[in-house]
Amino acid sequence: MTTTPGERIPATGRRRRFDLHSTAMQFGLLAVLVLMLGLVARVAAGAIGRRPGWIAVLALLAVFAFLAVRRRRRRRSVAQLARTTADALDRATGTAMDELETEPAPATDLPASAPEPTVALPPLPDYDAMDADEFEQAVAELCERDGCTGVEVVGGAGDLGADVLAVTPDGRRVVLQCKRYSATNKVGSQDLQRFGGTCFTVHEAHVAALVTTSDFTAPALEYAEQCGILCVDREALLAWTLGAALPPWGAPAPA
Template identity: 55%
Template sequence: MTAPARPSRRTRDDRRFDLRTTALFFLLLAVLMCVLAFVVRTAAHVVVHRPVWAGVLAVLAVAAGLAGRSRWRRFSAARGARRAARALEEAAERASDSLGAPVAPAPDTPGERPVDQEEVPAAVAPDVDASGNAPTLMLSCAELDPDGFERAIAELCVRDACSDVEVVGGAGDLGADVVALTPDGRRVVIQCKQYGDGNKVGSQDVQRFGGTCFTIHQADIAAVVTTSEFTAPALEYARECGILCVNGADLEAWCQGGGPSPWDRTGV
């Protein structure tokens, strides 16, 4: 009986010293060390002289490292992006459907106005009473700015059948804020004084208006309308010059339709 012969292990004869390979290895190592030293030196120079750029490069390096580590998340992120896109598309479709649906008219309640109607100052919006008579005008002067107050007076003139109504107040108006033609063709010039209760219209205010209302503006009827009162000297001067004075109570009566308009008044 013969025993199987075990194959003898071949000894590797190729592991021998190669001077050329060793020299090339150390040359590459030296080049790598030089490059590394240059990078370190440049980085130190940048940190000292340009710290902002150093911070930017550091952030970019960190971002690159994080991007390299998060490659395995790309597929899951892509799936999340697709889901988000589908959700946005569905939301856009629902919004389009809701916009295309007919909108019920808003209830006619105080303080609410349809947006498609012509803008009218809230303080001068006409209101028809229950009996169907001519509309009256509700005026809340405390809630108006000076321009709004002038527009409200102009709306009162329009309501009372005046024509060619214009708001001319502003810089260089020479005292005239509203001009119009009365129903019988007379030219009315109105100066608006939106004063508080404790601030009365004085004689100087009326005198300045009196110097321009007839000579400059060619008024047939000149009136000063205020939310306050007139001082006694102002009333006296207005009476002498033929200027009509409409105080806060008269203005309220005019707004409600229970008092005369300035051109229908017989006194000051």
């Protein structure tokens, strides 16, 4: 076969020319695919032991990866392969998120807290509704409750200022005078003077106290302090009744 100068013979079986841009795009896409598959595998590995459905998700990813490689061998376009891989990853991610949202929270058995014990308060007597004799009896019962012996109500005509007599647990003699007064009628210094004239000399008291449902005037408190008489007003009486305060013989006597 004779050829003329300048005439080129077409090449048969010539290899396709190497395309650097297309090859770089393919390798970059493959790297992104590997990273995304690794991320999905890492998310699924934490829950695969608890949710068997993750096995199906991983199998689905493997199938799509196999199809992507197979199609790449058939020289599919880079854009079509990226679209297919993105759709597969989107479906796999959606399935994984559904599995996580529907996963039941582990049940925790919390111990039942024991109910707090309730403290029953003693009933508070209505001292205002009592007469003088009933009030003296109520004070005597307080003395018996707190351990006194020989408790005796001696109030009345000729009592010489003593309404309740008792002996404390440590052997001291207690002499109490009871004044069931209204809130507006305070115990004055004259009441203290009459009681102070007999409680120590006649009744030989170790502890002398005047108990009232009212209050004391300032001169009465001053006289009681001078004579060593304990003054139990309404507030102190209620505290003694509820057990929130010491009985009169438990408090230090005035000097």
